[in-house]
Amino acid sequence: MSSPGPEGKFKREGFVISSSGPLTKYYDVEQRKLGQGTYGSVSKAVNKSTGALRAVKQISKSQVKNIERFRQEIAIMKQLDHPNIIKLFETFEDHKNIYLVLELCTGGELFDRIIEEGYFTEKNAAVLMKQILAAVYYLHSHKIVHRDLKPENFLFLNKTPDSPLKIIDFGLAARFESGQVMTTKAGTPYYVAPQVLQGKYDYACDTWSAGVIMYILLCGYPPFHGDTDAEILQKVKAGKFKFNEADWKNVSGEAKDLIRKLLTFNPKDRYTAEQALNHPWVQHLAQASDAPISRSIVDNFRAFRAQSQLKKAALTVIAQQMSENEISTLKKIFMALDKNGDGSLTVQEIREGLTKAGLKDIPPDLEQLMKEVDSDGSGVIDYTEFLAATLDKKLYIQEDVCWAAFRVFDIDGNGKITAEELQHVLGMDSVKGAFDNTAIANIRDMIREVDRDGDGEIDFDEFMKMMRDRK
Template sequence: MGNCCAPAKLEHVDELKPRDLIGTSIRDSKTFTLNPADFIQIKTRPITKDYLLGEVLGRGSFGEVCIATHLLTNSKRAVKIIYLNESNTKEVDKLTREVSILKALDHPNIIRVYDVYKSQSKICIVTELCTGGELFDRIQKMKKFGENQAAKYMLDMVSAVMHCHDQDIIHRDLKPENLLFENEDQNAKLKLIDFGTSRFVTPEKKLNKAIGTCYYMAPEILTTSYNKQVDVWSLGVILYIMLSGTVPFPGKNDQEIYSKIKGAPLSFGQQAWQGVSEEAKILLRKMLDKNPNTRFTIEQVFNDNWLQSRGMAKVPDRQLEVSSLQNLTSFRTHSRLQTAIYTFIVSQILDNSHFDKLREVFTNIDKNGDGFLSMDEIHKAIDSFEFRVNPENIFKQCDTDKNGFINYSEFLTATVNQQQAYSKGNLKNAFKNFDKNDDGKIDLQELKESLGTSQSDSIVRKMLDEADTNKDGMIDFEEFVQHMSRYSQEITENA
C-alpha cells in the first residue's frame, strides 16, 4: 500500500481544502451539497468493530500495513496503522496531512480512502487494496517497456497528477514505488499513493524544503524554491526509466546524483535507447528541462502527440458508452436522502469490480484528462450519440457538490448498474452504517453523524422527515427501503 500519511493534527483533518474542498465553501443552512469525502470521518471506536485485521504486508519503525476484511461487505481493504508515541509525531503529522489530501481527491488513478480511526494508541487509515504490486517491481521484471506500454502507464500517472495540480496539490515524491497496480492483470490500472509529503500550494506560493527521493528530485529542489513543476520532472525520470531500464542521472552516492541532476546534460547515448523513437526523446527533453519555467507543464505533457498516440486508452465498447450515457442523462434522485445514500453506496460499499468498464467511459469523456467532466465535455459526449438532452439538467441531478463539474464518484453514482448497486443487500449495509447504535432505526443525531459536519441541522432534519412516514422522529428499515425504492423500482435481493 505504501505510505498513507500526512501533517496538521488529526482533529483538523477537515481544515485543508482544494477547489474549496470541492464545494464546501458554498454550503450554508439552505444549500444541500454532498461530496464522498463527507463520509470519511475520524472514528474513535476500535477498528476491529468494523474490520477483521489479517495478513501483515509490511512493517516499519512506526507501524505496519495489513490486509483487512470489511465486516459489513466482506471486501478486502488495506489498513495502515501508525502507533502513537512521543518519537513519531512527524509520522502522525504526515498521516494526518495525507488524509486531508486524499479526501480532496477523486480520480480513477488515485488510491481511494474509506475510513480513519483514532485511539490513544494508534491511528488507522483504511484504503482500497491494490494487489498487483508496485510499478517498480514490473520495471525490475521487464527491465524496460515498449513505447506503447510505457506511454499507457505514463498517461495514467499524468492524469492523476494533473488532477492534483488542478486542485493546487503538489505530490513531491513521485517514484515507481508509489505507483501500485490495482491487480495482477497486464492491463491493470495504476494507482498513485503516498501523499504524506504532499502539500496544498497556490500558484503564487513556492516551497523551499528539500524533500523527495534523490533519483527523482528536480534540480530546483536542491538549489532554490520550487512549485508543481517538480512533479513533472519526477514523471520524466519515471518515463526515462520505463523506456531504457536506467536512470537519467546515475551516481555512486546521493551527492554525485545531486551534482549530475543539477549540471549533467540529459543523454540518450546508451545502447538501451536504440530503437526508441525521437518523439519519445523530445518529450523527455521537455519534461527533464532543468529550467522549471520552460519545462513542460503537466497539461502540456498530457497533450503531447507521442503520449496521446501511443498511450491513449482503448475506446470503450460503443454499447457500453451508450448505456452509460443513457444512465447519466436519465439519473434522478427524488430527495436529498436518496442522493446521500446512493453516494455512500458508490464511495463506501462497492468495490472497483463494479466500475471497471465505467472508468473507460469516464476517461474517454474526460478529454483534457483532469479527472473532472465539464459542461462542454458532457455536451460533446451526448451530442456524439445524438442524445437530445440539455447538459444543464444532467448537472442539476449529478453535480451533488455544486462545484460546476461532474466528479468521478458523481459519474459512477449516476452510471453504475442501478439494480446491482442499489440492491436491497447494499441498502441494508448502508442502513447498518447509518444506524450507529444498531437499534434498527436512524435518528437525527445518527443521520447528522453519518453525513459529517457539512450539513446544517435544518437540512438534516428535512432529510430525516423525507423518509419518516410514521412521524416518530426516526427512520426504520422499512421506511428506508420504501423511500429509496421510489427511484429504483426493482430492488434486487442479492447483495
Template sequence: MNHLAGHKNIVSIRGTFEDKNFIHIVMELCSGGELFDRIAEAGHFSERRAAEVMRTIVSVVHHCHTMNVVHRDLKPENFLLTERGPGGIIKATDFGLSRFFKDGSSLDEIVGSPFYVAPEVLKRTYGKEADIWSCGIILYILLCGWPPFHGDSTQAIFKSILSAPLDLKSEPWPRISPDAKDCVRRMLARDPRKRLTAEQVLNHHWMRENGAAPDEAFVPEILIRMRQFTKMNLLKREALKVIARSLPPMELAGMQEMFHDMDEDGSRTITVDELREGLRRKGAEIALSEVQRILNDIDLDGNSKIDYEEFLASTMHLNKLSREENMMAAFEYFDKDKSGFITRDELVSAMRGIDQGVDVDVLLGQVDKNGDGRIDYEEFCMMMRASDLDVLKTAHEALKTKVVLRNVVNNVQMEPVREDSSFDMTQVEATGVVRVMPASTSQRGRAAADS
C-alpha cells in the same frame, strides 16, 4: 487520501482503527507488488507500454493537482499493482509527504527520493511542477532502464540534477522515437515555467498515440462532485451541509484550499465568474450557462453566490456517508424533538431558509418509503446513500403520484394545491533534511493527505 477518493488508480482506505499504541489503516489489497519490480524484471518497456503506464501515473497526478494536492514523492516504488500478471491495475500509494497547496504559492521543504527530486526542490522554491519532473524521471527509466541523473552519493545525484545535461543520445535512445524524446525533454525542463503541466502531458501527441488516449475530455473531480450534488434532492443537499459543518479541520483542509483558490477576492463567497475561472484552471472548459446552473443548485440560500458551507457540501466525497456518526449527526439536526422521526413540520422548518421553491410534500414522498407521513432513521440513511439514478427514479414516481392526486382534487372542485534561494549542499548534509524514503514505505498505510 480520502480527499483524493474517486480516482480508480489511487489505493483506497477501507477503514481506520485505533488502540492504545497504534493507529491502524486498512487499505485496499494490492498483491501484485511494486511497479519498480516490473521495471527491474523487464529492464525497460516498449514505447507503447511505457505510454500506457505513464498515462495512468500522470492521470493520478492531474487528479491530485486539480484537488490542490502535490504528492512530492513520486517514484515507481510508490505505485502498486492489484495483482500479478497482465490484469494488474496500477494504484498510487504513500501520500506521506504530500501537501495541500494554493495556486501561486510555493513550498520550501526539501523532501522526496534523490533520483526523482526536481531541481527547484533543491533550491527550496517549488510547486506542483515538481511532480511532473518526477514523472519525467519515471518515464525516462521506463524507456531505458536507468535514471537520467545519477551518482555514487546523494550529493553527486543532486549536483547531476542541477547541472548535468539530459542524455538522449546513448543507447537505447537512438532507437526511441523523436516524439517520445520530445515528451521526456519537455517534462524534464529545468525551468518549471517551461515544463509541461499534467494536462499537457496527457495531451502530448506521443502519449495520446501510444497510450490509447480516450476520446472524451478529462473532467476534474471537483466538477464531477458538484454535478453529482446538483442531482440530489434538497434534503440530501442540506444534510450534506450539516455533515460538512461537523467534520474535523484535518478533513476539511483540502476543500478549504480549493475554496480559497477560487475565492479570488477573499469575500468567503464564490461568484459565477470565480467559479467558472476556478474550474477552467482545473481543466474544465464549460459553458457559462452550465456554470450558472451549477451555482444556482449549490446556492441553497439564494444569495447568487456559493458560501463556504455550500462549497464544502457540494465538493466533499460521499465516502463521508459511510460513517455512522456523520449520518446520525445529520438526522438529529432535522429531528428537533428527538422523537426518532423527521416530521413534515420539521421538514418545513428545515427547508425554510432554502430559496429553491421547495415542495415539502414531494420531498417527503421521495424519502418516506412506508408511507406513514414521516421519515425514520433507516429511510433517511437509504436516501443519503442512494445513487443518483435511484433518487431520480423515486422523484419521478413521487411527482407522477402528485400529478394524479392533483387531477383528482381539481375534478372534485377543491382548493388546488400550490405549488530561488541557491542550493546549499553542506546545509542539506548537515541538517539531514532530505528524506530518502525506503521502498518498504510504499506498503505502509500513510495518509497525510487524508481529508
C-alpha cells in the same frame, strides 16, 4: 473536490468515516503483513458486513514525529477522487495506532515491474505515463503537490498486464496556492527536482519526477545516477542527462522530446502535466479503449435527478465503496468521456462524447441534468459523482451494500440516523460550525421524506425502503 456548495449540495469528505472504536468490530484483519514501512505495516482485511477486501495501513502514533502533519495527509486523501489515485475508505484510531482502510492493490509496485521487465515498450510506457500524468494533472488542478513521485509509490490494482496504476503515499503531499514558493526539502534522490534541492520550488517538481519515471520506463535505469546519494544529488543539481545511443537507438524521437520537456531545468519552461498529456507521444500511443457510450448515460442522469437528496448522498457513498471489478465498465466510459484527463467531466466533454458515439439528438437540458449530478457544487462531474449517477440498481439494493452506506451516516452506531448526524456527514454546517437555518430545513426535509414512523430519525428498514423505491 468539494467545498460547501449551494443549497442541497454536500461535501464528500464526510463520507470517509473516522471512528474511534475498535477496527476489529468491522474488519477481520489477516495476521500476515502485506508490507512494512517506517511507521507501521499494511495488512489485508475483510469487511465483516459486506465481504469487501481492503488494505489496512496501521500507523503507530509513537513512531510518527508530527501527528498533525499526518492528520493533514489524511485530510488530503479524504478529498481525492480519481481513478489513478488510491482510495481511502475510512479511518480508525485507538490509543496506540491510527488505521487507514484503503483500496486493496494486489499487483505490486511499479518499481517491481520495472525490475522484472527491464524496460517497457513505448506503447506500454505511454499507457502507464498517461495514468501517471492524469493523476498529477488532477492533483495540481486541485492545488495539491505530491512531492514524492517514484515507482515505489505507484501500485498496480491487480496482476493483469493492463492493470490500472494508483498513486499511493501522500505523506509528503501539500496544498499550495498559485505562485507559492515551497522551501521544505522533500523527495527521493533519483526523482527529486533540482529546485527542491535549492529549497525554492513549486508544484512543477512533480512533473520533473514524472520525467525521471518515463526515462526509467524506457531504458531501465535513471537519468541521474551515482554510487552514493551525494553523487546522485550532484547530478540532479546540474540537471544534465543524455540518451545513451546503445540503449536509446530504438526509442522514438517523440518519446525523447517529451522526456526533454519534462526534464527541463527551468520550472517555468518545464511542461505541465496537462501539456504532457496532450503531447503527441501520449496521444498517439495511449489511446483510451473503446467504451460503450450510449444514450443510457443521459437516462441514468435523469433518473438520478429524480431521486431524493438523501438517496443521492447514499448512492454517492455506495459508489465510493464499490470495487473496481463492479464498476469497470462505468470507469471505462468515464475515462473515454474525460477528454483532457483531469478526472472530471464538463458539459462540453459529455456533449462531445455522446456526439462521437453517434447520438444525433443531444438533450437540450443536458446542462441542467449535470448540475443535478454535480452533488458537491464544483461545476463539473467528479469520478464518484458519475459512478453514483450511473450505478446499476442490482448492485446498490443489496442489503450488505446498503448497510455499509447506512453506517457512514449513523455516526454513533445506535442504528438510527439523526438530523445532527446527517448534517455532520454531508458537511452542510455553515462555515462557523454553527448549523444555519437553511441547512437545518434542508436536513429535516431529507429525513421527513424517508421517516415512515415519524420519530424524526431514520432506521435501517426505512433506509432500505428508500434505496429500493424508484425515487
